[in-house]
Amino acid sequence: MAPRTRRNAFPKVVIERDSESEQSSSSSDDDDDNGEEPLSDSEGEEVVAAAAAGSGKEEKMEEEDAAVKKKGKAPITISLKKVCKVCKKPGHEAGFKGATYVDCPMKPCFLCKMPGHTTMSCPHRVATEHGVIPAPLRSTHSPLEYVFQRQLRPKIPPIKPAHVIPNQVCCAVIRYHSRFNPVNDGTIYAASSDGTISCIDLETGLSSSLMNLNPDGWQGPNTWRMLYGMDINSEKSVVLVADNFGFLYMVDTRSNHKTGDAIMVHKKGSKVVGLHCNPVHPELLLSCGNDHFARIWDMRRLEARSALHELPHKRVVNSAYFSPLTGCKILTTAQDNRLRVWDSIFGDLDSPSREIVHSHDFNRHLTPFRGEWDPKDPSESLAVIGRYISENFNGAALHPIDFIDTSNGQLVAEVMDPNITTITPVNKLHPRDDVLASGSSRSLFIWRPNWTSEAEEQKDERRIVICGNAEKTRKKGFGDDSDDDDMDGGFKSKGKKTKSLKLEVRESKSALVIAKANGET
DNA sequence: ACTAGATGGTTCC
DNA sequence: TGGAACCCCTCTAG
Numbered sequence: 001m002a003p004r005t006r007r008n009a010f011p012k013v014v015i016e017r018d019s020e021s022e023q024s025s026s027s028s029d030d031d032d033d034n035g036e037e038p039l040s041d042s043e044g045e046e047v048v049a050a051a052a053a054g055s056g057k058e059e060k061m062e063e064e065d066a067a068v069k070k071k072g073k074a075p076i077t078i079s080l081k082k083v084c085k086v087c088k089k090p091g092h093e094a095g096f097k098g099a100t101y102v103d104c105p106m107k108p109c110f111l112c113k114m115p116g117h118t119t120m121s122c123p124h125r126v127a128t129e130h131g132v133i134p135a136p137l138r139s140t141h142s143p144l145e146y147v148f149q150r151q152l153r154p155k156i157p158p159i160k161p162a163h164v165i166p167n168q169v170c171c172a173v174i175r176y177h178s179r180f181n182p183v184n185d186g187t188i189y190a191a192s193s194d195g196t197i198s199c200i201d202l203e204t205g206l207s208s209s210l211m212n213l214n215p216d217g218w219q220g221p222n223t224w225r226m227l228y229g230m231d232i233n234s235e236k237s238v239v240l241v242a243d244n245f246g247f248l249y250m251v252d253t254r255s256n257h258k259t260g261d262a263i264m265v266h267k268k269g270s271k272v273v274g275l276h277c278n279p280v281h282p283e284l285l286l287s288c289g290n291d292h293f294a295r296i297w298d299m300r301r302l303e304a305r306s307a308l309h310e311l312p313h314k315r316v317v318n319s320a321y322f323s324p325l326t327g328c329k330i331l332t333t334a335q336d337n338r339l340r341v342w343d344s345i346f347g348d349l350d351s352p353s354r355e356i357v358h359s360h361d362f363n364r365h366l367t368p369f370r371g372e373w374d375p376k377d378p379s380e381s382l383a384v385i386g387r388y389i390s391e392n393f394n395g396a397a398l399h400p401i402d403f404i405d406t407s408n409g410q411l412v413a414e415v416m417d418p419n420i421t422t423i424t425p426v427n428k429l430h431p432r433d434d435v436l437a438s439g440s441s442r443s444l445f446i447w448r449p450n451w452t453s454e455a456e457e458q459k460d461e462r463r464i465v466i467c468g469n470a471e472k473t474r475k476k477g478f479g480d481d482s483d484d485d486d487m488d489g490g491f492k493s494k495g496k497k498t499k500s501l502k503l504e505v506r507e508s509k510s511a512l513v514i515a516k517a518n519g520e521t
Numbered sequence: 522a523c524t525a526g527a528t529g530g531t532t533c534c
Numbered sequence: 535t536g537g538a539a540c541c542c543c544t545c546t547a548g
Binding site: 085087094096104119363366389 | 541543544545
């Protein structure tokens with residue numbers, strides 16, 4: 001209706017239908033020159049109309065018309081063809097078919113980022129090793145070591161403990177919101193996106209401010225400093241934090257005052273997202289950030305451009321951790337869908353010992369994924385990390401939590417629960433108990449091994465698939481469960497019914513801490 | 522049952 | 535160098 005009433009001053013509207021023969025033009029000076037690609041000639045708002053197949057076409061066109069009146073642009077093609085929502089081209093469709101995601105064939109593989117195949121047929125997806133890129137031989141130092149690596153090592157049976165995978169949900173909290181930060185015994189040091197560090201006493205609930213990077217308040221985004229990376233060096237009694245402009249700050253935990261000047265540890269203006277103090281060598285600090293680098297620093301000589309080593313990545317580095325027992329290995333998670341492992345910080349650090357392709361290429365709405373070491377693994381090879389792309393699991397699209405042997409890239413276990421459909425980018429294993437805490441910004445789950453009922457193993461033996469029962473709106477056992485006593489530094493809710501709690505999972509030195517704060521406090 | 526919007530790194534101009 | 539457009543598997547309020 002509306003298009004017919006338009007005058008010559010309004011742009012021509014060409015409608016393309018799903019079948020090529022059915023074409024109509026609503027403009028008065030119709031010249032049928034619509035051989036172009038349906039959506040190639042305009043700004044993109046026509047896509048909306050194109051997607052609106054079926055009902056409401058006329059209303060859509062009226063809206064379209066109104067938009068055109070405002071802009072006075074010409075000409076516009078409205079396509080009623082179905083187009084791929086990813087590449088906007090007809091002939092195929094991407095998206096979920098049931099619980100299976102069908103990839104757009106026009107895009108590179110969503111997993112390994114290489115062209116020529118889709119995620120479904122990606123060699124890294126179907127390979128047993130889950131896509132490991134082996135260490136280059138030049139990482140060996142001497143001919144002797146080369147011989148050892150090549151000829152002797154494979155014959156030595158690896159001492160690999162049987163990994164215990166916490167795979168059953170024992171309590172779950174969905175919908176919580178909180179930003180605290182690391183915890184140390186009865187106190188929490190919190191680094192905040194408002195640029196402050198505060199110290200909170202868990203007994204009294206009182207907090208004191210240690211540092212404020214925005215003393216003048218909001219002066220615009222160019223000056224507002226936000227804290228991201230944080231760790232505590234208890235040996236040196238300092239809290240280390242880093243901001244979104246590439247600078248590192250230190251606060252003495254005894255005097256609760258800032259020590260020294262800010263040090264530029266990453267490219268000026270780039271976000272420093274992770275700090276980790278070496279668990280064995282207190283003088284070593286690891287940082288990572290948005291400038292695509294992870295850097296190893298000597299705490300005794302901390303100044304700009306004085307890093308001991310620079311570990312380059314292809315994309316932003318989400319996290320970087322020393323290994324928990326010897327502190328000799330490094331595990332990083334980068335946004336190029338690769339976990340990287342350096343086997344020895346005292347060896348050749350020019351290139352990673354291994355790159356493991358793994359889907360953690362988060363979209364911007366998610367907390368960045370962080371691969372973390374299993375602190376109980378004496379071989380320092382097991383790592384846990386949430387997976388971004390989903391798997392069709394009995395008709396449900398689930399995002400498992402992967403346990404990966406970083407020595408060979410093998411997927412040891414994938415943990416999931418049919419009731420948990422959310423992505424869990426942050427996962428933490430308990431330092432001694434077989435407990436996994438996993439969560440995102442809005443949810444938290446505690447997993448334990450399923451000893452009572454046998455885990456349902458798929459025919460594929462290398463994988464363990466779990467069926468559990470999570471209570472979606474209410475947690476059970478947490479706080480009432482005496483086993484939780486061993487959560488160092490955490491505090492129980494003393495038998496109270498736990499309703500809406502704020503939760504934060506964090507580690508302090510070697511301990512997993514689950515801090516719970518009642519909304520009242 | 523549907524969609525807009527929050528959100529941030531990257532790329533292109 | 536800065537601004538704008540772009541972006542594949544979210545999540546949820548409306």
